[in-house]
Amino acid sequence: MGSRPLHNDCHGKGGNASLPPPPPPPLVNSTKGHHHKWVGPSGYRHITVDIGGDGDYISVQAAVDAVPDNNMVNVVIHIRPGLYIEKVVVPALKPYITFEGAGREVTMIEWHDRASDPGPDGEQLRTYRTASVTVLANYFSARNISFKNTAPAPLPGMQGWQAAAFRISGDKAYFSGCGFYGHQDTLCDDAGRHYFKDCYIQGSIDFIFGNGRSMYKDCEIHSTAKRFGSIAAQDRRSLDEKTGFAFVNCRVTGKGPLYVGRAMGQYSRIVYSYTYFDDIVAHGGWDDWDHNSNKNKTAFFGVYKCWGPGAAAVRGASWAKELNYDMAHPFLAKSFVNGRHWIAPADA
Template sequence: MESSSLSSLLLFHVCFFLCLAPPLLATSSVVNANTSSNTNTTKHNHIWIGPIGHRLITVDIKGSGHFRSVQDAVDAVPENNRKNVLIQISPGNYVEKVVVPETKPYITFQGGGRESTFVEWHDRACDRGANGQQLRTYRTASVTVYANYFSARNISFKNTAPAPKPGMQGWQAVAFRISGDKAYFSGCGFYGAQDTLCDDAGRHYFKQCYIEGSIDFIFGNGRSMYKDCEVHSIATRFGSIGAHDRNRADEKTGFAFVNCTVTGTGPIYVGRAMGQYSRIVYAYTYFDDLVAHGGWDDWGHVNNNNKTVFFGVYKCWGPGAATVSRDRELDFETAHPFLAKSFVNGRHWIAPSDA
């Protein structure tokens, strides 16, 4: 390639990445990726600690990029990374298990399209790891992210383990686990059956994503907003969408679904109280005719009777909305905190054009 052409290509990639990179708050606070960001202990003294510089890494399964493997590209990012790193992943099926450690923040996975770029693996909770012990749910993830300031665009993540039949144990199979803070997803797909998306800990924003599963297929103790997403059930006998694991009244965690569509097969619960203080809100969301009687499940917490969980609905519609809304309809004042990106403190780290 001639030098002038190479320079033009590099300039294009740098400009392209600048458009993708999320804005970062000028502050000295950093949240540990292995803990939830739900306390108020963060101190802000306005010292810039954000990334400096940019780096492009290309991945192509056919060999025309810097690497053939997504994990190899992640491994090429140095520990304690201080650059915005764009990992550009060409269309293809990348059959591998990927981990982004907490020492590698500011990484973006940019795929070639949700329907053409896939990272997939097949672990189940009952499978055994290298140490001979069962993996259990959280370690089954095809992709696990512990790092802060991770983002993904136009790419899909799968766990291809077969869907469990009713009553089968140990078949939880996570496609993606996000345990870092301030993570952003746009135009992504998440495919699995039981426990597809582990929304584990931290603040997260999902925009125009597709999430598919059967049982508790969005679960964890994240503080997350799902905006303009399609949530699709493949339940064959009985299923559930969200299982939130908030366990204290002072935690700021919860799942907020805004302007989403709920489709597929049922019957399904739209929310379950994985934790004693589970918090899930649906607003301006369409529900197909697949909602189970009662709509919600308190997970059998003794003496709970839904007194400590917070399940709410605001101006939802569709043939299944009446079942979801029964005794759960919120007024504007109560619903308002869950309707905007401020729910995840998004004005500090999500560009207005991305919200």
Template structure:
């Protein structure tokens, strides 16, 4: 398997020659096996992560055999360069069931960000051919405290290929850092992709299980200086509605769909710019970017010609079409983009 870090190695080697900087990236390769039935090095994914030394400098591939791994997993910030490699999106599943209203060991409510079945704080994390689930029941609209994340990515330069993310409200916490999702399946009902990541979703299926109403993406960019935003490229939006395709939870939120197919599930108006709940909104229509470019399908018409959305031209859309949006040329191998 070609590492997504291979470009970093070659680039850094050149830089170290030219500028006399010692390369401190991953050196070497290590494989750890996990099998829930006991045939691997470990039975649990967390035990495998725990075995990786702090300040790891190797590319560590954790091969996770087919099966259900019912556990809560955390990859700490001190353990970069880890890959979770499953046996297939439908074969290898890590799942847990926390909700925001549940109480943690300290007796306090978990709140949304601590509900994730898998949380990654480390940089240079990747996952391939594996699914992450939060199995808490889906809330009815208006229910409080039922946010239940399947995955939280808070590390920089994270790559996902052929992965599944399953939940209802707040399925995927795209929290912080640069991230690239390729050919993934993401399922949920309300704000099921949310956070302030700088992320590209390419050739993904975004599947709504909303009842009553739902929303796909809630983006939190709050200042003009932040480079964050969600770029959806050649995706498919399927499932049930009515559905907002994006909500601007930050004053400068950016969500752009390009070349994306929409089922007939988009609510009239398509976008929610959060004006009704934010007191700093008098210039919001000038600072929020909720855009579409060459989208299609029966639901795409609901996104056109509305005040809170924008139909982009090529010059406006181009930066959201290419992996340089996440500086991908520097850390994603060409075969992986």
């Protein structure tokens, strides 16, 4: 690999379940008497999207547009089976929205933008604007649905081929039974606290990336690498940041060789616990992104009770720590993302 990053645009770049419980309301300070009062969503609104026309809307974006700004209702957008070929944005002013699909094999949203493609202003999109679905709002959730970017897979070193399927930039986002399909930069885990449960995430190069504070529980991480690949590129930039990626009881499958983590930020933090690895992990397991930056002295890469034919290589780098229980414990529970306050016990 030398010192050249796999990534060429590191900062210009991410079945019918029961309805989720309403998220707890945020704590808002009252201006009178220094008391606190709770302000949060009230009740439910249901919207149906059906590509065949037998619903309230035929596109997902139209359903999102129907939610008013400063929304204070739990809005469940039921997305019936179908392939929805559109680019979707959930604005920051529209919290408390759920995308409820009919199963990740049958309900899919897809688009095909790449970083080098021109945007509406004629300038290159760059990575963050390629996402097929972008969520800027807080308290977003998605269940039983897939998100895809169908741009072709690049080889390592090819420029402008970053192509995100999903970008999550809001806080307190929950995903269950979802699929994320792409190649380079599939899932932009950009900012905020996020919880992924029973999800399938597929890609080739840095296909989970960003500076989110996120837990991946019981997920399958599937590599489509052609010559060389990498799973997670985490962008924590100071010791003061609480961000990082915690993988718990996941499965890493597919093709290699690939790094399991890369130090996108100077203080990158990635921990794998109780995770199975196919025999596809590159020698050394981890990459410090830029060999001249001394990130191998500041990044926190941890491994706890991982297994499978590739697990030995995950422990291969001298600066990837083999954790004991006390060191691993903060990365094993939903408290890593303060989930006790916003994730129902049954959903964790």
